[in-house]
Amino acid sequence: MMSNIGLHEKExxxxxxxxxxxxxxxxxxxxxxxxxxCSDRICRLGQGSKLALIWEDFKGNxxxxxxxxxxxxxxxxxxxxxxxxxxxxxxxCIFMDKIPELYISFLGILKMGGIAQPLxxxxxxxxxxxxxxxxxxxxILTQRKHVSKVRKxxxxxxxxxxxxVVDAPASALKEGETPYDMYSAPRVEEFECYKSNADTPSVLxxxxxxxxxxxxxxxxxYSLISQYLTSKWVLDLQDNDIYWCTADPxxxxxxxxxxxxxxxxxxxxAVLDSGFNAERWYAFIAKHRITVWYSAPTAIRLLMKExxxxxxxHDLSSLRHLCSVGEPLNAEAVIWSRxxxxxxxxDTYWQxxxxxxxxxxxxxxxxKPGSMGKPFPGITxxxxxxxxxxxxxxxxxxxxxxxxxxxxxxxxxxxxxxxxYESKFKNGWYISGDRASIDQDGYFxxxxxxxxxxxxxxxxxxxxxxxxxxLEHPAVxxxxxxxxxxxxxxEVVKVFVALKPGxxxxxxxxxxxxxxxxxxxxxxxxxxxxxxxxSLPKTRSGKIMRRLLRAKEWNEPIGDISTLEND
Amino acid sequence: MDEMKDVxxxxxxxxxxEEDDEYDIDExxxxxxxxxxxxFSMVSLKRFLxxxxxxxxxxxxxxxxxxxxxxxIIELVNRFQxx
Numbered sequence: 001m002m003s004n005i006g007l008h009e010k011e012x013x014x015x016x017x018x019x020x021x022x023x024x025x026x027x028x029x030x031x032x033x034x035x036x037x038c039s040d041r042i043c044r045l046g047q048g049s050k051l052a053l054i055w056e057d058f059k060g061n062x063x064x065x066x067x068x069x070x071x072x073x074x075x076x077x078x079x080x081x082x083x084x085x086x087x088x089x090x091x092x093c094i095f096m097d098k099i100p101e102l103y104i105s106f107l108g109i110l111k112m113g114g115i116a117q118p119l120x121x122x123x124x125x126x127x128x129x130x131x132x133x134x135x136x137x138x139x140i141l142t143q144r145k146h147v148s149k150v151r152k153x154x155x156x157x158x159x160x161x162x163x164x165v166v167d168a169p170a171s172a173l174k175e176g177e178t179p180y181d182m183y184s185a186p187r188v189e190e191f192e193c194y195k196s197n198a199d200t201p202s203v204l205x206x207x208x209x210x211x212x213x214x215x216x217x218x219x220x221x222y223s224l225i226s227q228y229l230t231s232k233w234v235l236d237l238q239d240n241d242i243y244w245c246t247a248d249p250x251x252x253x254x255x256x257x258x259x260x261x262x263x264x265x266x267x268x269x270a271v272l273d274s275g276f277n278a279e280r281w282y283a284f285i286a287k288h289r290i291t292v293w294y295s296a297p298t299a300i301r302l303l304m305k306e307x308x309x310x311x312x313x314h315d316l317s318s319l320r321h322l323c324s325v326g327e328p329l330n331a332e333a334v335i336w337s338r339x340x341x342x343x344x345x346x347d348t349y350w351q352x353x354x355x356x357x358x359x360x361x362x363x364x365x366x367x368k369p370g371s372m373g374k375p376f377p378g379i380t381x382x383x384x385x386x387x388x389x390x391x392x393x394x395x396x397x398x399x400x401x402x403x404x405x406x407x408x409x410x411x412x413x414x415x416x417x418x419x420x421y422e423s424k425f426k427n428g429w430y431i432s433g434d435r436a437s438i439d440q441d442g443y444f445x446x447x448x449x450x451x452x453x454x455x456x457x458x459x460x461x462x463x464x465x466x467x468x469x470x471l472e473h474p475a476v477x478x479x480x481x482x483x484x485x486x487x488x489x490x491e492v493v494k495v496f497v498a499l500k501p502g503x504x505x506x507x508x509x510x511x512x513x514x515x516x517x518x519x520x521x522x523x524x525x526x527x528x529x530x531x532x533x534x535s536l537p538k539t540r541s542g543k544i545m546r547r548l549l550r551a552k553e554w555n556e557p558i559g560d561i562s563t564l565e566n567d
Numbered sequence: 568m569d570e571m572k573d574v575x576x577x578x579x580x581x582x583x584x585e586e587d588d589e590y591d592i593d594e595x596x597x598x599x600x601x602x603x604x605x606x607f608s609m610v611s612l613k614r615f616l617x618x619x620x621x622x623x624x625x626x627x628x629x630x631x632x633x634x635x636x637x638x639x640i641i642e643l644v645n646r647f648q649x650x
Contacts, residue, residue: 058600097602122605148585276631277600302606305630457607492607507618514611515582523607 001320003363005233015377017408020229024264031195032221034202035078035110037228038263039071040193051268054242054288055100058274063100067266070104073182075191077108080180081139084162088113088194090138091204094249095128095146097121098273101166101182102249105141106259110202110221113194117204117216120250121146126469126520129153130213131206132160135415144168147177198222204415205252207352208462209433210451216415217352223256223409224264226356230376231261234348235292236321236363243269244285245294251459252352253325256409257294278306282314289318296326298457300333300345301488311340321363323348326458327490328446331370347372349446351432352460353424355409359401359444372436372444380404382429383436386450389427395440398447402429452546454483455491456524463546466493466527469520473513475503480536482550484529492528496549498535505532571620571644575637578615583608594637609634616640622647 005012025041026032042048048068056062065073086092092114096102102118109116117135119128121143128149132140139162140150147165151174154160163177170179196202202221206214231237235257243262247253262269270288274280276299285293303311322337322345329347337345346361349372359381361373375381382391383399392399405425414421424431435447454461463481470479477500483491497513499505510530518526537545551558572594580592583603598604604612613629616622624647633643 058597058602145585273602275597275599275602275604276606277597277635278632280600298606302631305627489607492610507614511611511614511618514614518608518611519582523605526607526611528607528610 001238003233003236004238005236005362006364012377017225017229017378020225020408024224024228026225028198031193032198032200032224033110033193033196034221034224034260034264035074035107036193037224038107038260039067039074042067042263042266043071045266047266050266052263053100053103054268054270056270056272056274056284057099058272058277058280065100065104067263070107070263072187072189073104074107074111075188076182076185077105077180078111078191078193079188080185081108081112081114084139084164084178086112086114086139086162088196089115089201091115091117091135093117093119093132093135093137093140095119095121095123095140095142095150096166097143097145098248098271099143099166100271101141103259103271104182105166106249106255107263110196111191111193113196113200115201115204115218116255117206118249118255119206120248120522122524123149123250123522124518124520125149125152127465127522127525129156130465131216132157134206134213135204135216138162139164141166141180144172147173196221199412201412203255205255205352207252208453208460208465209420210453210462211464212420212462213465213468214462215417215420217252217355217411218413218415219355219409220412223355224260226407226409227256227260228264230357230360231257231265231267234346234357234360234362234376235261235294235323237262237265237267237292239266241267241291242288242318243267243292243294244272244288244290245269246272246281246296246299247294247325252355253294253296256356257325276302278303278310282311282316285316285319286314291318292321292323293319294323294325295345296458297324297329297333298326298489300324300329300337303340304333304336305488308336308340316341319343322346325350325357327455328372329370334367334369344369349373349444351434353411353430353432354403354407355411356407358403358407368439368441368443370445371439372446374442374444379407381444383438383444384427384429384431389429389431392438396437398435398437400450401432401434401436401444402426403432404428405430452482452550454481454493456483456486456493457489459524461493461525465521466495466517466525469517469525470495470497470513472520473516475499475509476513478536478544480544480546480549481527482546482553484553486528493525494529494531494553495527496531496533496536498533571641572637574619575616575640579604579612579637582611582615592637594641596637597635598637599631599635604634606631612640616644620644620648
């Protein structure tokens, strides 16, 4: 089968994003609304009866939705938001497991001009509070099983006017909470979508940095242009595909490629609302004849742990293209996937801020196992030196991955933090914060982060958020969080903790601290190791030297310690 | 055996379910595939078991499958208690 990008080979040299605009029937200056493009437009193309979503949960419950179904249900959501007094530009948070209402309400929010703010449903109340407070969120859509976390913090959120619960009757709710049952809500045949333009905010995804609390990367409706074409050319989505993206829409992959990419291409996607279970995952692929699978290195390494025979037990012959995202895909995983599935996983690289894939291994390309691949057409990428931010010409020399601004899905700001946004651009480049080298053939090779951010299973965690939360534990005087190497997740959180006088370091306290962070922040942020120390290494100005702790953990050179405080 | 079941079930309910969660679990409820305990949280559950039952569970044995139900967990604990 000829790949989508293969058909465009001649155009690649003079690539222009107008290829995507033309395919979508968009002309500069026209209104552009992602919600409309992902549902109404597909129906207008005569595909209304085609399956848009095949959904299943771990209990085996399942539902199917055609494009006409998602058009109508998202109309109903949009109409409900409007009638509830929500306005274009309002931030509406989606805090749900991977249930159909998550995917469909996302389109409904965009249709009425709201800004969708999806958050990972495993977040604890403190993580939720930080992000809702920062965004000044007006409404949250959630489930009965998660509403208790919202109840704990609602008094501290004056802007939060609506708590909408999608799976509970009014009798199960408290004052100020509204039930909304998508299936019985009034059917809205026609909804006039908000006339958003290319620069209208669409989605707010929170991501972490070294300093401060998480920042909301703000995207616009024009991001569709990148998300549509990268789904078509990198994931190679074609008309008859059944596509499975394992990412949770609480993270950017789950919206860019778990909603917008497949649905703007009119492709059928399957969703499994279940935790990891190799047997269950393979049975899902076999049952639904999944053809294109987009997953993450952490999941792939867990599957590797189960071995090749576990894969061979199932009929996975429907698979034709595999991609991976979140952290670098190690060479062993690429080689193993050839053995287990007779297909290699194609690594793709991008970030919350980039909104779509920017460096990748696309179909038909010669894969160098372990490499990130090459820039997507239309993306100018290089590595720059960390001082002057000038491109490095020498093959194999490590620098910071930098992108020339201007691709359609580039974030447009950090919410309420313009200064931090502007600090990401140096010498005319967007500086990613990731380090890599480029070989003589133009392939990028990932090296690591340039800061203290921890990449746990493909999710970035800021050490500051963990350290701030730890300060609220009664036994903790001070702490430092770093990433430590992990064979499955690339990194996991390790914290160094100095206790307050009167507290004893022991196994019980260690477990209590682990659970304290897990519940307040998230399981991803939970330290998997705690080292109790008398004091932490600091600079003379009192700043904790995480770099020193990290270097020791990774057996790396300690570097300059001239600023280290002497005891 | 029943005592171990009760202890583990109680711990999971207390630590992994929300306070006013009406969702009830028993020894056959899928914990990992059911999304109650994710692969990261498994580490704190493993730590609890190791302390409570004075055992060491090697990482290679701490698979999502081995932790998927309380019954599976009991089997795992028994295996290492016997060693």
